Amino acid sequence: MDVALENRPETGRIGVVRKIRAYVALTKPRVIELLLVTTAPVMILAAQGIPNLWLVLGTLIGGSLSAGSANAFNCYIDRDIDRVMNRTQKRPLVTGELSDREALAFAWITGIASVLWLGFLVNWLAAALSLAAILFYVLVYTLVLKRRTPQNIIWGGAAGCMPVLIGWAAVTGSLSWTPVILFGIVFLWTPPHYWPLSMKYRADYQSVNVPMLAVVRGRTVVGLQVVLYAWATVACSLLLIPVAPMGVFYSVVAIASGAWFIVESHRLYNTAIRHGEVRPMRVFHSSITYLTLVFLAVGVDPLLPF
Known part of the structure; x- marks a missing residue:
């Protein structure tokens, strides 16, 4: 039996706070932080000044949900190799803090929520770009490129570039x-x-x-x-x-x-x-x-x- 699986705790015994932390970890918050660093400044440039702060907040929340969804899908798909690599052995699907079903449901819910949030509270171009980022990261990078070619990070990295387009589209409605x-x-x-x-x-x-x-x-x-x-x-x-x-x-x-x-x-x-x-x-x-x-x-x- 896989050692990592033997050491996984019973998910039912995990407290609420620890469960919440596990969901947060699933989104890879440090990656999201870097994405947000590129979004807000672009909105200021697009507005040539300080844009509507509610618009900025709405865009950042929607972008965080989008990135969190993509990262959660990535953790779900890569859970087999995450159990082997030392760098990823503290991820919640490896430790057992979250079940596969919980992670997949979370990925779908946050992904759908991000598109609807941006569509209704920002604009539908921003929402479409958000959906494109999720699909590209999950389908193109994680499922197709990552395990097949050393070019994976070059083309797969395009998903991480989408926040600048989303930020600009949020302010101007165009590109x-x-x-x-x-x-x-x-x-x-x-x-x-x-x-x-x-x-x-x-x-x-x-x-x-x-x-x-x-x-x-x-x-x-x-x-x-x-x-x-x-x-x-x-x-x-x-x-x-x-x-x-x-x-x-x-x-x-x-x-x-x-x-x-x-x-x-x-x-x-x-x-x-x-x-x-x-x-x-x-x-x-x-x-x-x-x-x-x-x-x-x-x-x-x-x-x-x-």
């Missing part, structure tokens, strides 16, 4: 080149953000035959890809300056933080070439800080007079 470029920033940023993580947990992914790039290629190749995508991400962020257009504040932040992100990426690659001790999590955390700074600048820049 334009500006949100497309913002989408591109997150799309190009996702591989150099996630590949360092997959380098750290290479043994985990290898144990469950998930072909992350770090599993099927050497760390020099992974390091080079991280560098190339970091450069592409920064270049895309600079495209926003003439298109939006953005002011001095955004320009300075995008250039300075982008230079730092590129330097950290090159450091990872150079260490891999020299066969030294690679510290991929340094790039992982740097990428999060970089994206946060860029999108904070997206939200602050329209509020400044220069």
